[in-house]
Amino acid sequence: MxxxxxxxxxxxxxxxxxxxxxxxxxxxxxxxxxxxxxxxxxxxxxxxxxxxxxxxxxxxxxxxxxxxxxxxxxxxxPEITNTLKAKYTKSKNFIEQFACQNNLHVNLPTIDELTxxxxxxxxxxxxxxxxxxxxxxxxxxxxxxxxxxxxxxxxxxxxxxxxxxxxxxxxxxxxxxxxxxxxxxxxxxxxxxxxxxxxxxxxxxxxxxxxxxxxxxxxxxxxxxxxxxxxxxxxxxxxxxxxxxxxxxxxxLQDFEKKRLRKVKENEIVLTKSFSGRFARGIKNTYISEIENTEYILPYPYQNKLTNELRKIAKLNKNTEFLSIWVGQSIxxxxxxxxxxxxxxxxxxxxxxxxxxxx
Structure with missing residues (x-):
């Protein structure tokens, strides 16, 4: 060839x-x-x-x-406006509470702390x-x-x-x-x-x-x-x-993430904005199921920055339910x-x- x-x-x-x-x-x-x-x-x-x-x-x-x-x-x-600040704070509080309800304790950054x-x-x-x-x-x-x-x-x-x-x-x-x-x-x-x-x-x-x-x-x-x-x-x-x-x-990817990847089923792979504010294809989990199609998704890159700490803590706890594991449709x-x-x-x-x- x-x-x-x-x-x-x-x-x-x-x-x-x-x-x-x-x-x-x-x-x-x-x-x-x-x-x-x-x-x-x-x-x-x-x-x-x-x-x-x-x-x-x-x-x-x-x-x-x-x-x-x-x-x-x-x-x-996107420019940081008063409307965006208010929505960011609302999303931050909701995600922190939801994570806590699932035994994941995180302190997400305020919008003023973002780089x-x-x-x-x-x-x-x-x-x-x-x-x-x-x-x-x-x-x-x-x-x-x-x-x-x-x-x-x-x-x-x-x-x-x-x-x-x-x-x-x-x-x-x-x-x-x-x-x-x-x-x-x-x-x-x-x-x-x-x-x-x-x-x-x-x-x-x-x-x-x-x-x-x-x-x-x-x-x-x-x-x-x-x-x-x-x-x-x-x-x-x-x-x-x-x-x-x-x-x-x-x-x-860490070993526990690869393990989850190898168990993935076709109907678990979805397009979602929930982690970053932009559409991405990955494995559906507890976080995506709760956040997708709600008012708690900010425009990129603010949603991505907001959830970065959440993903870090989830990774430390080997918790794939609050991690973004991206994968294509061809398993x-x-x-x-x-x-x-x-x-x-x-x-x-x-x-x-x-x-x-x-x-």
Whole structure:
């Protein structure tokens, strides 16, 4: 099977397989393990401040001299108004009381105690560390940041969940578009509208391929050789995997979280705003059941910041009922092998299926 294409040429890799930038799950070890087998590792910086971003970039560089992407959250930050302050306090009090009723004692921060970081300071850190591949989600970079990164010779990868978003990204000069299917785990990359596009991932991929000229990476539901080849036929040049790596040795999930993951059933996987204020796909639990579709959900990033301490305490108590465990619709065995071995198995399986189908 021929793996080389526009993606491998642009990113200087041998296989157009991309490890998804899963903030809170991705580790420097996972990124390096992916890049060291000539695929593309993705370091999730999320909304870390500049100093912390530099720290994890340098840690990753110590583990690999191969190309890897850094991924940032690009989103608008709603203004703090008196209305938002009142709603925040109301949500804070309710969540603290509900957690206490479930034997989880937390003191969540007030809105004045929050630190909200803009991606603009990360741009400077990324350039200073000479990172040449930047992927982003939740929105589109402003033109000044695009120009600044392009001037630095950076390849830009934007995330879309609709045809309209793909067009916006292409018209902005983004080099590669990651099409995130509805099936994908974790947060939606939607930014043109707050509503989740209802179009299925493969249909979306095919339509985006017909609409834009830039190379496409597909994310959502790839868990074996058959699903990878299906996306290739529909126009994907690159293949992003995330849920497949959740149980890996290098995953940031703790053992009790992986144990819960391996017991998950199809009807337990839901889209929810309850933890962060943005739609994300993960395992339904006590917290989600209580909070979803209530008045206690703030806009992102305030809900995310509010529940951060809750999730930390839940993790310390090994309580999966108040944790966000993100996962896609395609349930798999969540192998505990190394990241490298899981990806190598995927490559081998894809080549075997492709070889048989060519006979």
């Amino acid at each position: 021929k793996w080389s294409n526009k993606i491998t040429e642009l990113l200087n890799i041998d296989f157009p397989i991309v490890q998804a930038p899963m903030f809170g799950v991705t580790t420097p070890d996972m990124v390096a393990a992916t890049s060291n087998i000539a695929c593309l590792g993705s370091l999730a910086l999320g909304d870390l401040d500049a100093n912390k971003s530099v720290e994890v970039i340098r840690k990753t560089k110590q583990l690999t001299n191969k190309p890897f992407a850094v991924n940032i959250f690009v989103h608008d930050i 909200i970081n803009s991606y603009h300071e990360q741009i400077e850190a990324i350039i200073s560390e000479n990172c040449k591949i930047v992927s982003f989600t939740f929105g589109n970079l402003d033109q000044q940041s695009i120009d600044k990164l392009k001037h630095n010779g950076t390849i830009l990868i934007g995330t879309c969940t609709s045809i309209e978003e793909a067009i916006v990204l292409e018209n902005s000069g983004i080099d590669i578009i990651c099409v995130q299917g509805l099936e994908a785990g974790g947060h939606r990359g939607s930014f043109v509208t707050d509503q989740i596009p209802k179009i299925g991932g493969l249909s979306l991929l095919s339509k985006v391929n017909e609409t834009v000229k830039v190379p496409i990476i597909y994310a959502g539901g790839i868990y074996d050789g058959k699903t990878l080849l299906a996306t290739k036929i529909l126009g994907a040049n690159g293949f992003q995997i995330g849920s497949l790596l959740l149980g890996s040795t290098e995953s940031g 798999n065995e969540f192998s505990d092998n190394s990241t490298a071995q899981i990806i190598k198995n995927l490559i081998k399986q894809t080549e075997t299926i492709n070889s048989k189908s060519a006979l």
